[in-house]
Amino acid sequence: MMPDNNQSQDGEPQALIPHRVAVVGGGLAGCECALALARAGVGVTLFEMRPDKPSPAHETAKLAELVCSNSLRSEELTTAIGILKAEMRELGSLVMLVADETRIPAGKALAVDRNRFADYVTAIIEHEPNISVLRAEVDSLDSPLLRGFDAVVLAAGPLASDGLAASLAEAATLEGGDKRLYFYDAIAPIVSRESVDMEVAFWGSRYRPEEDDYLNCPMTEEQYDAFIAALIAAEKVEPREFEKAIHFEGCLPVEEMAERGRLTLAFGPLKPVGLPNPRTGQEAFAVVQLRAENAEKTAFNLVGFQTKLKYPEQERVFRMIPGLEKAEFLRLGSIHRNTYVDAPAVLTGELELAARPGVYLAGQITGVEGYLESAACGLWVGLMLGAKLSGRELAPPPVTTALGALLGHLRAKPAKRYQPSNAHFGLMPDLNRRAGKKVRKELYGQRAREDFARWLESRAAQ
Numbered sequence: 180m181m182p183d184n185n186q187s188q189d190g191e192p193q194a195l196i197p198h199r200v201a202v203v204g205g206g207l208a209g210c211e212c213a214l215a216l217a218r219a220g221v222g223v224t225l226f227e228m229r230p231d232k233p234s235p236a237h238e239t240a241k242l243a244e245l246v247c248s249n250s251l252r253s254e255e256l257t258t259a260i261g262i263l264k265a266e267m268r269e270l271g272s273l274v275m276l277v278a279d280e281t282r283i284p285a286g287k288a289l290a291v292d293r294n295r296f297a298d299y300v301t302a303i304i305e306h307e308p309n310i311s312v313l314r315a316e317v318d319s320l321d322s323p324l325l326r327g328f329d330a331v332v333l334a335a336g337p338l339a340s341d342g343l344a345a346s347l348a349e350a351a352t353l354e355g356g357d358k359r360l361y362f363y364d365a366i367a368p369i370v371s372r373e374s375v376d377m378e379v380a381f382w383g384s385r386y387r388p389e390e391d392d393y394l395n396c397p398m399t400e401e402q403y404d405a406f407i408a409a410l411i412a413a414e415k416v417e418p419r420e421f422e423k424a425i426h427f428e429g430c431l432p433v434e435e436m437a438e439r440g441r442l443t444l445a446f447g448p449l450k451p452v453g454l455p456n457p458r459t460g461q462e463a464f465a466v467v468q469l470r471a472e473n474a475e476k477t478a479f480n481l482v483g484f485q486t487k488l489k490y491p492e493q494e495r496v497f498r499m500i501p502g503l504e505k506a507e508f509l510r511l512g513s514i515h516r517n518t519y520v521d522a523p524a525v526l527t528g529e530l531e532l533a534a535r536p537g538v539y540l541a542g543q544i545t546g547v548e549g550y551l552e553s554a555a556c557g558l559w560v561g562l563m564l565g566a567k568l569s570g571r572e573l574a575p576p577p578v579t580t581a582l583g584a585l586l587g588h589l590r591a592k593p594a595k596r597y598q599p600s601n602a603h604f605g606l607m608p609d610l611n612r613r614a615g616k617k618v619r620k621e622l623y624g625q626r627a628r629e630d631f632a633r634w635l636e637s638r639a640a641q
């Protein structure tokens with residue numbers, strides 16, 4: 180089924196534009212994508228399953244409903260998320276336009292009135308002549324609803340309906356039956372290398388001391404016991420009703436391991452064996468390992484530290500780890516229900532499913548994490564596909580920009596299991612110069628703004 184456009188806002192019949200793209204999911208990514216396509220003159224049918232088929236977290240029938248916090252985070256250009264916002268504004272982002280119109284006071288953060296925000300986005304999308312909104316669930320990639328379109332964009336989010344997720348799982352299965360669609364996140368915090376105290380931490384991996392993929396933070400027995408006690412006592416995020424069934428075995432939250440017994444962690448991820456401290460020649464009582472997140476080793480994750488501790492508690496408790504007293508957290512840990520694919524393994528550089536040409540993914544389902552990141556990804560797919568369907572090519576912005584870095588994450592094959600990511604400086608190339616934390620953030624911001632401006636100029640010249 181491929182509807183053509185019907186009437187203009189004043190009721191007059193309009194020139195018919197064939198609907199060439201189906202966007203599945205009227206969330207942040209789907210709405211951004213649909214509008215970018217519509218502005219490029221591409222007709223879009225946007226499928227949204229609510230209200231007939233509710234999701235476990237959405238409460239309304241509105242498009243672009245914010246399912247939890249109403250904060251879109253920092254506005255500052257010394258943060259990756261602040262830079263991403265600036266870039267999105269320059270690309271004509273719907274989410275940024277509406278967020279600016281519906282913002283409410285929240286200090287240096289951008290927070291919105293969630294109802295006005297979703298109402299406003301819904302109105303813009305529903306009044307856009309090149310978009311038709313169809314309230315229907317697309318329950319499979321082979322659904323008859325998707326027939327006849329030149330391209331399909333799946334933007335069904337972290338809670339994509341079961342049928343669609345099963346069908347996507349099939350398309351995201353590699354040869355040999357290796358499934359690359361996941362249903363929950365178990366994310367460990369990431370710290371910047373610059374903020375690790377190198378008087379305390381040391382390089383080396385178990386049994387291969389010369390290797391510098393790992394940094395190690397040694398703990399005495401006393402430090403370990405204090406840390407375990409703090410982990411157990413710390414405040415945790417309560418799982419939502421639909422998250423209670425998540426089976427964590429094999430990927431237990433670090434605090435739950437601590438609760439299983441005093442030495443569970445010391446015999447598990449904090450095992451000191453094979454990691455003598457080169458300063459003493461001795462093995463410590465326990466060792467927290469930090470694994471490099473990128474080739475340049477500017478960012479390190481805490482191995483085995485997937486957690487449900489509240490964010491401020493993570494910063495407080497994890498700074499008890501020797502060497503991390505002044506840690507700068509580029510990302511904090513979490514464990515939650517999330518449907519996403521292993522993007523580097525199953526998507527092309529244009530976020531098209533390798534196994535299903537013509538089907539693109541956008542938003543959280545690609546492995547970006549967060550409202551803004553999802554919206555930015557949707558916006559990018561809309562711009563890129565709009566250009567492609569008009570016979571042009573649009574290269575992504577450089578990885579030194581916030582959007583380019585985020586898209587880079589979707590292309591970079593990880594050493595371990597692929598994990599979703601929000602926007603952070605660890606995704607950008609190193610500055611290759613030493614500077615204090617504050618100056619470094621400013622430099623990252625400056626470089627990103629300059630490179631993005633250059634990219635915009637080159638795009639305009641095309």
Ligand SMILES: Cc1cc2nc3c(=O)[nH]c(=O)nc-3n(C[C@H](O)[C@H](O)[C@H](O)COP(=O)(O)OP(=O)(O)OC[C@H]3O[C@@H](n4cnc5c(N)ncnc54)[C@H](O)[C@@H]3O)c2cc1C
Pocket residue numbers: 203204205206207208209226227228229234236237243244246247248249315316317318334335336337338339340343419516541542543544548549550551553554
């Ligand atoms: C419980 C929960 C809390 C969260 N809290 C936060 C937070 O506080 N801050 C933050 O930054 N991020 C948060 N996130 C992540 C957040 O959901 C995403 O960042 C963002 O909403 C993703 O945007 P999206 O457009 O990819 O997906 P969504 O916004 O979820 O949009 C997907 C849309 O697709 C529709 N859909 C699903 N399946 C189908 C189908 N088969 N057919 C048709 N339509 C379908 C859904 O109804 C939905 O409208 C949270 C996620 C969850 C699950």
